[in-house]
Amino acid sequence: MRKLLLGATLTISTLATFLVICSLLPRTAAGQHVNLNQGTHSAQQSPSVAASTTASSTTSLGDQTDLSLTVYSDLALVRDVRDVTLPPGDFRLKFMDVAASMNPATVHFRSLTDPGRLSVLEQNYEYDLLDPQKLLAKYVGRDLKVMWGPTEVTATLLADNNGPVWKIGNEIVAGFNPGVMHFPELPPNLYDRPTLLWTLENSGPQRQQVEASYLATRLAWSADYVLTANRDETVADLDGWVTLTNNSGTGFHNAQLQLVAGELNRAVPPQRAFKELEAMRDQVAAATPAPFQQEAFSEYHLYTLGRRTSVLNNESKQVSLLDASSIPLTKTYEVNGQQYYYRSAQRPGAPLKDPVQMYYKFKNDEKANLGMPLPAGTVRIYQSDSRGNVLFAGEDRIDHTPKDEEVRLHVGNAFDVVAERKQTDFKTIANQLYEMEYEITLRNHKTTPVTVEVNEPIGGDWEMLNSTFKWTKTAAFAAQFVVPVERDGTSVLRYRVRVRW
Known part of the structure; x- marks a missing residue:
């Protein structure tokens, strides 16, 4: 009997001690106990979560501080300098407003503020530009709101090969134009303009000046001259004009313009060609008064416009090259x-x-x-007639x-x-x-x-x-x-x- 009483007393005493200890433990706002390993688990996110929260930065023409354009006979070297804010560590930089005709193999990116502490880990050139057909193709297998007659319905886009195929209710429908289509969001791999994407590692300051250089095609220039001879054909005036054509897919605003005349050998790998052109650019002196100052470098001649100019996309611009009179x-x-x-x-x-x-x-x-x-x-x-009128007499190429x-x-x-x-x-x-x-x-x-x-x-x-x-x-x-x-x-x-x- 005594053993039973003693065992009951010890059991009651142990239970009371346990209740006291539990009452001293911290509680959550919901009345649940805090996991003692909570701090460790909160710091260890899954890879998918970490990827979705990777820092990113975007730069556009509003950040541009300097732009130079060196145009050859059928391509151009673009140098784009911008002030950007860069997060520390690994992040993605979206560099917008680049030429659609650029050669991605020739892109060169660097920090002008702290080159040794900003490195490129990966580079992508995104040229899959947004348009209605591409947007529709990205929604294959997803639901859209479309107009089915006078009624707006939810339809599933089954395929988009030579025309869309829909599933509306229990029917498979093809060959109709739904008119207005409502897309819930913009796919992440479609861009409204050509964009360079870099994965960078930054151990330097957040505010930096960066430079992107690349070669682009569909930028060209040519020279045109007007020779006006006098009535006796003994003296003439010569006017020279530069015609610059931009079909590169982007405009260049307030750019320092340079033109290179000569026969450029391009039978080399693109990366090597870019490095050679970069070396040529580094030899260029500062611009002097308009219209153009010419100088020789290597086996070419460089013409530098003494003022900044803008060249819009799908535009031809003419700039005066020379003006000479009384030529024997x-x-x-x-x-x-x-x-x-x-x-x-x-x-x-x-x-x-x-x-x-x-x-x-x-x-x-x-x-x-x-x-x-x-x-x-x-x-x-051109030549003047007896009345002093200037008439077209012929043309030739030099x-x-x-x-x-x-x-x-x-x-x-x-x-x-x-x-x-x-x-x-x-x-x-x-x-x-x-x-x-x-x-x-x-x-x-x-x-x-x-x-x-x-x-x-x-x-x-x-x-x-x-x-x-x-x-x-x-x-x-x-x-x-x-x-x-x-x-x-x-x-x-x-x-x-x-x-x-």
Whole structure:
């Protein structure tokens, strides 16, 4: 009996002690006990939760502090500098408003504030741009609110191959246009404009200045010139214009514009090409007063606009390149013979007519008020008539022309100067030795005398036996004759050659 009483007493005492200890434990607001390991569990999130809470930052044109555009013949180097706020650690940076025609392999990103403490872990170029068809394709397998006749219903988009296929209620429907469709949200992998996405690691300051550089196509420039000759065709004025075309998919606002003239070799991997172009950009000096300052670097010429300009998307812009006046001008007439004259005739016994080509020539030097390397381009030629009106006279294209070189422009063919030729003799002197004689008649119907350069191709091992006008051997297989023709007059060039084949 005593043992039973003693055991009951100990049990009651133990239970009371347990109740007292429990009353001293902390409670939650809901009356539940706090897990002693709660702090540890709250700090350890699942990978999916951690990924969804990764920090991110977005930058657009509003953050841009500097922009430079170096345009080559068919591509451009873009340098975009922005002030951005970057979270510490790993995060994603959405860099918006880049050219849609960019080459992602040429992108170069760096911090100008603290380069050693901001590194790129991953880079993506997002060019899947938002439009109604792509938006619809992203909702395959999901529900949408569509107009089914006059009624708005919930429909499931089953497929979107050559047209949408819907499930509305218990029916499969195709071939109808639902008109207005309501999308609950924008898919995360569709963008309203081309965007670069970087995964970065930042151990530096939050506020930094960053630079993104890349190559983009569909940006090009060309040079156009206007040459206006006076009535006597002895002097001319030359105006040069740069035409810049932007179809890259984005606009460039308040940019420092530079143009590169020359033949750029691009037969190298894209990354190497970008590094070479970056090195070229680093050699560029600061801009000077408008319109353009030119300088030589490597085997190219660089033209820097002395002010900032904006180039909108799908826009052509013209900027003045040069303005020169009172350039001494030389006018020449040329007749260029062709090899087939020695082997055929259209009408036996009748002369063949040659076009008499008219050229303007001038020297690209300081004495002629020029001396600036001229980029390749089209020269349109104008001349004043007797009333002082300027009329279009012709056009030609020039190659890249350094200073102190001659510019030669084919204006057109002379109307009032006529050239006819025929072969008047052919003899076999010995084995593979021949003599040939030609006659070229020049008639001038102008009111002023002219001088015509006649350039004759002569094959084989040749020797000039005689000529009615002075001649010069201009190449191994060519001779040139200078023939003056009086106004309303005629001059006849006869020459005889001995040729060994």
